[in-house]
Amino acid sequence: MKPRGRPRDTAIDDQVRAATLDLLAEVGRAGTTVEAVAAASGVAKTTIYRRWSGRDDLILGALSVLFQSDDEPTLSDDPRADLGALLGRLREQWADPQFRRLMRRLSSDGSEAPQDYQRFREQLIAQRRGLLLAILGRCVDAGYIRDDVDLRWAADLLVAPVIVAAMTHRDDVTASQLDFSVDIVLRGLAPG
Amino acid sequence: MKPRGRPRDTAIDDQVRAATLDLLAEVGRAGTTVEAVAAASGVAKTTIYRRWSGRDDLILGALSVLFQSDDEPTLSDDPRADLGALLGRLREQWADPQFRRLMRRLSSDGSEAPQDYQRFREQLIAQRRGLLLAILGRCVDAGYIRDDVDLRWAADLLVAPVIVAAMTHRDDVTASQLDFSVDIVLRGLAPG
Known part of the structure; x- marks a missing residue:
């Protein structure tokens, strides 16, 4: 049309x-x-x-x-690989100096209007957050993660160090640090 | 004198x-x-x-x-209990609305002078950071954590979700979420 x-x-x-x-x-x-x-x-x-x-x-x-890229990861048969790919995308996003600066500014400005901040945040991260939770759900289905865990908290644990590095003006998280996080979280949440 | x-x-x-x-x-x-x-x-x-x-x-x-309290935790014979106590202290600190607001402001202001921000940050967190790394070292000595891991990254993994909750105007991390983090990280880093 x-x-x-x-x-x-x-x-x-x-x-x-x-x-x-x-x-x-x-x-x-x-x-x-x-x-x-x-x-x-x-x-x-x-x-x-x-x-x-x-x-x-x-x-x-x-x-x-800024929050979306043209090549958002899609889900494959391997949820562990998908997890690595999604976190890699997050890492790249937070490595952008302009993005880091904006996120710090929005966080501080949000003190004056926390509801507005939350509204923005939810709209911006909803898609990727949903994807991350879907991938963690697939990790449960595939037997990599116990079925009694709070996946939202597991998601926070994976994502938070990337955000904190940017918020506290530290070097970007490296790919191997992120791999290490995935390794710790998957071992820590493994069944049995 | x-x-x-x-x-x-x-x-x-x-x-x-x-x-x-x-x-x-x-x-x-x-x-x-x-x-x-x-x-x-x-x-x-x-x-x-x-x-x-x-x-x-x-x-x-x-x-x-703000960064120091009168009753900073001291080290005991039980590094896992010490870890819980130290993270509990951190959680309380970041639950203070004035503290959260200040940290957001400093983070954003730091964009203009990252070196000053880093200098402040290092002086402020040095003591507690040192204590956290010492406790994780004791966890290694006691056989709870493998001896080949980057303890600084493990420390980041434990601390980061508390900071992110404050930076992104979310509810305070709960005690049980923090326990869950400790559980995941200790399982994830257990020997064997």
Whole structure:
């Protein structure tokens, strides 16, 4: 089906997104107004309002692009390999200095509006979190993990060191550290 | 030995510390100047300068009090119990809303001066981190943990979920979640 109207100019989307992320990193959510994004991107306010409903839509849209990549892992027959692949993707994402900086800023800005923070967070991480839990569920089905464990906590245990490294300005987690985590968690949760 | 000079007025220390932490949470490190602390605490600048060398000394001093408690755990014959006690202390610390807020703020402000952030962090966590590594070393000696593992990474795995909960505005980690972490990590690192 041919889309109605003129094709959307993705260059404008990109400009607006880049300006939104820059502002967010520099001045936080409070300063990332439609006005400021218009000024920083050189895109007219009216154009922005035709495409985004307002500040939060701009921010969520820009962050969504950061949180998703074109080649999200898909599930295979080997849940342990899938686990490694998904965590590898997470590791790459958190190794990006702009991403780290934004996450620190959002975390701190969230002190003023924790509900907004939670809403953003849930929308942004829902997809990958769901995938991680699905993979851990498959690890249970395949007999790698006991069937009486809180998989959400197991997920936290795997993911948290990657996030903390970024939040505390430490070096990126290495691939072998992440492998070690998977090894510890799978051994620690093995049946019997 | 009798201390020289007049006894230090701890009420003034407390006032200055409280003002420093409030400012730090509200306006960040950049705004936490000696001038601002003097104004907020009602203590004269000259008095502050007699006791602290400047802004970073004020901040480090105030945070040190938050990072230490009067009853830090001491080592017993049972490293597993010691591990639980130390992590319990950490959990309590991160359950304090003011502490969480400050840590989020420092993390974000650290984007402007990562070296300063690291210097603060190392001084603040050194003691407890050393204790955690000593306890994990005793777990190795007692045969609970294999002797070929990177204990620093094991420490990160135990501590990280507590920090992430605070950084991402989630509920405090519960005592049973923390027990579960210890269980997973000790099983995961058990010899044989």
